[in-house]
Amino acid sequence: MLWYKSWMETRWVFLIGLLVASCVAASVVLVWPKVMGLLPLAATIDPNGKLGQEIRESAAQVADYRSYIVSQWFAKNLRQIASLFGILLGSGGLLSQAAGGAALFTLSMPVSRKKLLATRATAGLAELGVLTVGASLMIPLFSPSVGKSYGAGETLLNSMALWIAASVFFSLTFFLSTVFTDIWRPLLIALGVAIGVSIVRPFLHIAPGYMVFDATSSGSAYAGDLPWRGLLVRVALSAALLYGAVINIQRRDF
Amino acid sequence: MMLFRPNPSLGVPIYLQLMDQVKHAIETGALRPGEQLPGIRPLAEELVINPNTVAKAYRELEHEGIIELRHGAGAFVSRNSGAKKLTDKLRAAQTTVAAAVKQLRAEGLSEEEIRRLFEAELAGLARGGNRE
Amino acid sequence: MSDRLTIETSALRKNYDGVEALRGLDLQVPAGSIYGFLGRNGAGKTTTMKVLLGMARPTAGAARVFGLAAGDRNASVDIRSRTGFVSEEKSLYGYMTVERIIRFTAAFYPKWRRDLEQRYVRAFELPLDRRVKALSLGTRSKLMLLLALCRGTELLMIDEPTAGLDPAVTEEVLQALVAYVSGEGATVFFSSHQIAEVEQIADRVSIIHRGRAVVAGALDELRERFRRVQLVFDGEAPAPAFRAAGIVRAQRNGRSITVLSSAGADAVIEEARAWKPISVDVVPVTLKDIFLETVREEQ
Numbered sequence: 013m014l015w016y017k018s019w020m021e022t023r024w025v026f027l028i029g030l031l032v033a034s035c036v037a038a039s040v041v042l043v044w045p046k047v048m049g050l051l052p053l054a055a056t057i058d059p060n061g062k063l064g065q066e067i068r069e070s071a072a073q074v075a076d077y078r079s080y081i082v083s084q085w086f087a088k089n090l091r092q093i094a095s096l097f098g099i100l101l102g103s104g105g106l107l108s109q110a111a112g113g114a115a116l117f118t119l120s121m122p123v124s125r126k127k128l129l130a131t132r133a134t135a136g137l138a139e140l141g142v143l144t145v146g147a148s149l150m151i152p153l154f155s156p157s158v159g160k161s162y163g164a165g166e167t168l169l170n171s172m173a174l175w176i177a178a179s180v181f182f183s184l185t186f187f188l189s190t191v192f193t194d195i196w197r198p199l200l201i202a203l204g205v206a207i208g209v210s211i212v213r214p215f216l217h218i219a220p221g222y223m224v225f226d227a228t229s230s231g232s233a234y235a236g237d238l239p240w241r242g243l244l245v246r247v248a249l250s251a252a253l254l255y256g257a258v259i260n261i262q263r264r265d266f
Numbered sequence: 267m268m269l270f271r272p273n274p275s276l277g278v279p280i281y282l283q284l285m286d287q288v289k290h291a292i293e294t295g296a297l298r299p300g301e302q303l304p305g306i307r308p309l310a311e312e313l314v315i316n317p318n319t320v321a322k323a324y325r326e327l328e329h330e331g332i333i334e335l336r337h338g339a340g341a342f343v344s345r346n347s348g349a350k351k352l353t354d355k356l357r358a359a360q361t362t363v364a365a366a367v368k369q370l371r372a373e374g375l376s377e378e379e380i381r382r383l384f385e386a387e388l389a390g391l392a393r394g395g396n397r398e
Numbered sequence: 399m400s401d402r403l404t405i406e407t408s409a410l411r412k413n414y415d416g417v418e419a420l421r422g423l424d425l426q427v428p429a430g431s432i433y434g435f436l437g438r439n440g441a442g443k444t445t446t447m448k449v450l451l452g453m454a455r456p457t458a459g460a461a462r463v464f465g466l467a468a469g470d471r472n473a474s475v476d477i478r479s480r481t482g483f484v485s486e487e488k489s490l491y492g493y494m495t496v497e498r499i500i501r502f503t504a505a506f507y508p509k510w511r512r513d514l515e516q517r518y519v520r521a522f523e524l525p526l527d528r529r530v531k532a533l534s535l536g537t538r539s540k541l542m543l544l545l546a547l548c549r550g551t552e553l554l555m556i557d558e559p560t561a562g563l564d565p566a567v568t569e570e571v572l573q574a575l576v577a578y579v580s581g582e583g584a585t586v587f588f589s590s591h592q593i594a595e596v597e598q599i600a601d602r603v604s605i606i607h608r609g610r611a612v613v614a615g616a617l618d619e620l621r622e623r624f625r626r627v628q629l630v631f632d633g634e635a636p637a638p639a640f641r642a643a644g645i646v647r648a649q650r651n652g653r654s655i656t657v658l659s660s661a662g663a664d665a666v667i668e669e670a671r672a673w674k675p676i677s678v679d680v681v682p683v684t685l686k687d688i689f690l691e692t693v694r695e696e697q
């Protein structure tokens with residue numbers, strides 16, 4: 013029944029997220045022929061200067077369908093969408109309910125606070141996973157319509173890696189929701205962090221093994237083996253944030 | 267069933283009011299010896315008062331020999347003479363009190379003043395150690 | 399009634415961000431009673447219930463329900479599985495329908511009373527397919543009461559059960575509470591500042607003031623113990639310096655002295671006799687008088 017409650021409280025965010033992500037995934041595939049049509053233009057640009065170099069680099073990246081998908085979908089659009097909906101799914105919860113008074117009803121149930129939080133976190137992470145993986149499945153599904161193909165296995169691996177990356181933002185918001193009693197501050201702070209990270213990322217010299225899908229990395233074709241170290245760090249970070257949330261809620265007086 | 271109607275906001279304990287009302291019902295013949303009284307639960311739920319209060323009133327009434335609590339069967343108005351004697355005694359006492367009240371009223375005292383006089387007198391009795 | 403205590407606190411203290419909500423509360427709620435917890439707004443009634451249910455942790459002192467420590471996380475889950483609670487904030491999950499939230503709640507309680515559920519759905523006229531957020535305050539209060547009454551638990555804890563309800567609904571609610579204890583021999587612990595309803599159904603009361611119980615006991619005993627004595631003197635009344643125990647308040651006003659005693663009138667009259675009053679009046683005291691006198695702020 014706690015699952016039902018978690019589902020009822022997050023289903024709209026989840027369904028909208030799934031719809032938006034699926035549409036974007038399908039359109040990434042469908043615009044591929046147009047992008048190919050524009051590619052010859054890139055060669056005509058003045059080869060000197062920083063801008064010209066960047067354009068040529070990305071054109072080279074895009075020329076190959078597989079790296080086009082990785083750079084445009086996984087590393088760019090899906091990363092942004094998954095992070096955003098991770099944040100949205102992670103917000104709300106007991107403390108924001110406390111303002112409306114319904115938290116006391118929840119807390120009168122014979123359930124520990126740890127279990128309440130664990131259910132909510134598991135449900136949210138599962139929804140984020142379905143959203144990430146489900147939308148990515150549009151890639152192998154629509155690829156034949158532009159005369160290309162993309163492996164389902166690779167889609168699964170890549171999207172699950174991104175799920176883990178986006179989980180950090182879910183967990184961050186989830187944690188912040190146990191610190192602040194309103195729903196806005198956790199949302200805004202997490203969004204700020206997400207945007208901040210994406211801005212400073214290119215200037216940080218992070219070892220490639222710790223990154224998940226870096227669009228600006230020199231490797232133009234993503235090989236399909238997972239950045240294990242990067243994923244492990246993110247799992248650990250998520251776990252720490254979720255643990256912090258449990259500690260916070262258990263200490264809390266309502 | 268509306269024989270009893272205790273008023274919770276009087277200063278008098280509800281069980282005492284209920285006891286008085288049962289006694290009154292017996293005196294007036296509304297309840298006859300051997301007749302059954304309402305059960306504790308139904309009466310409590312009907313009057314919306316605490317079941318423990320009803321139980322206490324019944325226990326005290328039994329103690330005074332006015333009713334009998336038969337295990338499992340309920341409460342019945344006592345047939346034995348002890349209760350009768352007491353009711354007779356009470357009835358006689360009531361006549362005395364009625365006469366006294368009537369006289370005091372005739373002397374122009376208000377109901378409240380008479381009540382206070384009785385209270386004070388009772389307190390005075392206790393002081394003298396005459397209370398049972 | 400047994401002597402077993404369902405709720406017991408001793409010297410219970412609770413600070414919220416430096417504010418002392420409870421300042422050494424002693425409470426004994428025997429099993430099988432309807433216990434009225436009276437107090438003004440902000441006296442600490444809600445805080446007490448929150449501590450008892452593990453929603454807030456005690457700062458100091460002891461709080462036990464069914465003999466289990468309320469401050470212990472695991473024991474607290476056990477306490478809640480045996481307690482029906484209605485909070486003062488009549489707020490539920492707005493997105494669920496009435497039917498849904500009943501099923502939701504029932505899932506947590508193995509002894510859920512389907513029979514009572516059907517009875518109160520009818521008695522309270524609850525619209526099963528309406529969403530909770532569309533309900534009026536009165537209907538929501540009744541729904542919350544149903545969700546507590548049907549849990550099949552041995553303790554019912556209700557914060558202001560009739561706040562915001564009209565007199566007819568209030569009577570229905572009080573009736574449900576009386577039926578609850580008379581049926582299962584369960585205990586009802588409810589807070590209120592509606593003295594009339596406390597007088598009507600409670601057999602024991604406690605008056606809480608500024609985080610402390612100032613009066614506690616069986617209501618009948620309180621009614622028998624509390625007396626107001628009015629002494630009138632020929633000339634100026636003497637200073638009311640009583641040695642008798644249980645004097646709540648003694649006030650001199652010109653030629654008269656009014657004494658509120660929590661231990662009967664006898665000792666007061668005995669003592670006052672030495673001052674040769676010209677008249678002595680004894681008046682029984684209602685719960686309302688007791689309440690007002692004990693929670694009156696000292697000037």
